[in-house]
Amino acid sequence: MSQPHDILFSTLADPTRRAIFERLCRDGDQTVGALTAQAGVSQPAVSKHLAVLKRAGLVRDRHEGRQTHYSAQLNALAPLVDWTNQMAGFWQSRFDDLEDLLRRMDQ
Amino acid sequence: MSQPHDILFSTLADPTRRAIFERLCRDGDQTVGALTAQAGVSQPAVSKHLAVLKRAGLVRDRHEGRQTHYSAQLNALAPLVDWTNQMAGFWQSRFDDLEDLLRRMDQ
DNA sequence: CCAATCAATAACTGTCGAGTTATATGATGT
DNA sequence: ACATCATATAACTCGACAGTTATTGATTGG
Numbered sequence A, B: 001m002s003q004p005h006d007i008l009f010s011t012l013a014d015p016t017r018r019a020i021f022e023r024l025c026r027d028g029d030q031t032v033g034a035l036t037a038q039a040g041v042s043q044p045a046v047s048k049h050l051a052v053l054k055r056a057g058l059v060r061d062r063h064e065g066r067q068t069h070y071s072a073q074l075n076a077l078a079p080l081v082d083w084t085n086q087m088a089g090f091w092q093s094r095f096d097d098l099e100d101l102l103r104r105m106d107q
Numbered sequence C: 001c002c003a004a005t006c007a008a009t010a011a012c013t014g015t016c017g018a019g020t021t022a023t024a025t026g027a028t029g030t
Numbered sequence D: 001a002c003a004t005c006a007t008a009t010a011a012c013t014c015g016a017c018a019g020t021t022a023t024t025g026a027t028t029g030g
Helices: A004-013 A015-027 A032-039 A043-055 A074-106 B004-013 B015-027 B032-039 B043-055 B074-094 B099-106
Strands: A059-064 A067-072 B059-064 B067-072
Touching (some): A004 A015, A004 A074, A004 B004, A004 B015, A015 A032, A032 A043, B004 B015, B004 B043, B015 B043, B015 B067, B032 B043, B032 B067, B043 B059, B043 B067
Antiparallel strands (some): A059 A067, B059 B067
16 A cells, blocks of 8 residues: 555655755755754754655765765656646546536536 | 645655545545545544644535535645645756656646 | 434554664775 | 764654544434
């Protein structure tokens, strides 16, 4: 029962973690240190959040010397967009069904 | 720091709760009993999930005799779409590579 | 009125996960 | 080789929350 968007929702549900992801979207490639500097939590906490984001495919890491740079992988958001479109589609199709029914009742 | 999409993400993060919302999108108006029948959890659990969905603005309730009908409020998903668009915007301003994602969002 | 039904609330329990500090791993410069 | 810096992992704590059963409140039919 664990769809791809399942992992996305739970990964992005945490405000601290989502803020990290947003920062990576906004400002691009960042080191763990740079992210920690504004995260409001300890460095290990940031590292754990990054690990979760990585498992969800939302970030990539790149090692450069003793630093690790992380960057956002925006295409990982696709299932989220798909899910939203699907919900909208259900809604629309029921609306169409209703219109269809009303049209039948009119004639 | 609690933005509107913050509540949406955490509300939709729970699989059981999201399944209830999906059901309401797919099949429209449902009673608590009908939702409980397929939720896989107890009736009180369903009621609590519905209360959370309602606080997030994702559902409306309508009392009819001793039953309560719930229905999805799809427009409440707007902040989610906005957030995704914003992330895509950040990304796009730095790269030009997300045709695939944009195609999904356009449909 | 009484019994039954539907939903919500109360009270409680257990689990999960986000945070901490402490430590390990690994790269760099002197 | 050594001291230092950057990140990851370990071990632990604590609170939030999803689930349970039991109960209450409200509505309907006999």
